[in-house]
Amino acid sequence: MATEFSTAAYIAAKFRALIADDQRSSREAITRLLQEDDSIEIVDKCVNGREALEAIDRHSPDMVFLDVHLPELAGFQVVQSSGGKVPAVVFLSALDRYAAQAFEADAADYILKPFQDERLLQAVARAKLRVQMERGKMLTTQEPTSPGAAPEQVPAQEAQYAERLAVRSAGRIFFQKVQQVDCFTAAANYIQVHTGAQIHRIRCTMNHLEARLDPRRFARIHRCTVINLDRLKDIRPLPHGDYIVTLLDGKEFTLSRNYRPKFRKLLSSLS
Numbered sequence: 001m002a003t004e005f006s007t008a009a010y011i012a013a014k015f016r017a018l019i020a021d022d023q024r025s026s027r028e029a030i031t032r033l034l035q036e037d038d039s040i041e042i043v044d045k046c047v048n049g050r051e052a053l054e055a056i057d058r059h060s061p062d063m064v065f066l067d068v069h070l071p072e073l074a075g076f077q078v079v080q081s082s083g084g085k086v087p088a089v090v091f092l093s094a095l096d097r098y099a100a101q102a103f104e105a106d107a108a109d110y111i112l113k114p115f116q117d118e119r120l121l122q123a124v125a126r127a128k129l130r131v132q133m134e135r136g137k138m139l140t141t142q143e144p145t146s147p148g149a150a151p152e153q154v155p156a157q158e159a160q161y162a163e164r165l166a167v168r169s170a171g172r173i174f175f176q177k178v179q180q181v182d183c184f185t186a187a188a189n190y191i192q193v194h195t196g197a198q199i200h201r202i203r204c205t206m207n208h209l210e211a212r213l214d215p216r217r218f219a220r221i222h223r224c225t226v227i228n229l230d231r232l233k234d235i236r237p238l239p240h241g242d243y244i245v246t247l248l249d250g251k252e253f254t255l256s257r258n259y260r261p262k263f264r265k266l267l268s269s270l271s
Helices: 002-011 024-035 049-059 075-082 099-104 117-142 156-160 206-212 257-270
Strands: 015-020 040-046 063-067 088-093 109-112 164-169 172-177 183-187 190-195 198-202 218-222 225-228 232-237 243-247 252-255
Touching (some): 049 075, 063 117, 099 109, 099 198, 183 206
Parallel strands (some): 088 109
Antiparallel strands (some): 218 225, 243 252
16 A cells, blocks of 8 residues: 555656746746646756756756757757756747657657747646656566566567657647558658648658658558558559558558568568
8 A cells, every 4th residue: 555655646746847948038938837837846947058957967857848949058959968867858949840850859849939828738738748657667667566576578669669740730830649640641851641631741751750650550552651550441453463552531552562572561460
């Protein structure tokens, strides 16, 4: 009983937040909103990257609200130099061009300035969830399930695949769950993300995207197309030797000859 209580108390403990932004208006807006949340404690506020890095080392915050364009040391450099000490990082910027980089840095969220309270509250909720998940992982690895029980082995490659993508739509950036995506298609310098009737976009190459997706759930069927296998409806041959892949929503794509052997092997393993 005591162990269960301490575990729950640890996961629900106050969230220690650090604000790092050289714009006073942004710092004040974030401070005001966080101070209204009794579950959050602001441990420090910084105006440049050097201060932020030192504050992270000193306070070990759970979440950091970090401006991308901090003077002395940029936001991404702060995260990289901190060595992954912060469970949840929320990046802020007036430009959307760094959203893909934030995704690569495994950010909890990416907010465009100027932001509304509602948008910041969404980011706070995501940061809290990220911290709680990390706390849960720590307890799982530290506490044995029973006396003499061997620790559970977690496959090392499970965590390497993307669970969310930073996508652009209607002038805003938001994070899309990968499992809800039907397919990805290449379009000039962007990748189109198809989710139901909606199409969003991310700036990266198809090769880079493919490397970030779980190969047990996503398959590349053409140099311009990757599909979610959970959305696959059927495959049918065409008279001239090609194949048409149909998704549950009716989208149809050609299965390229170059990707056919690998796709067949994947389907065979699923069967």
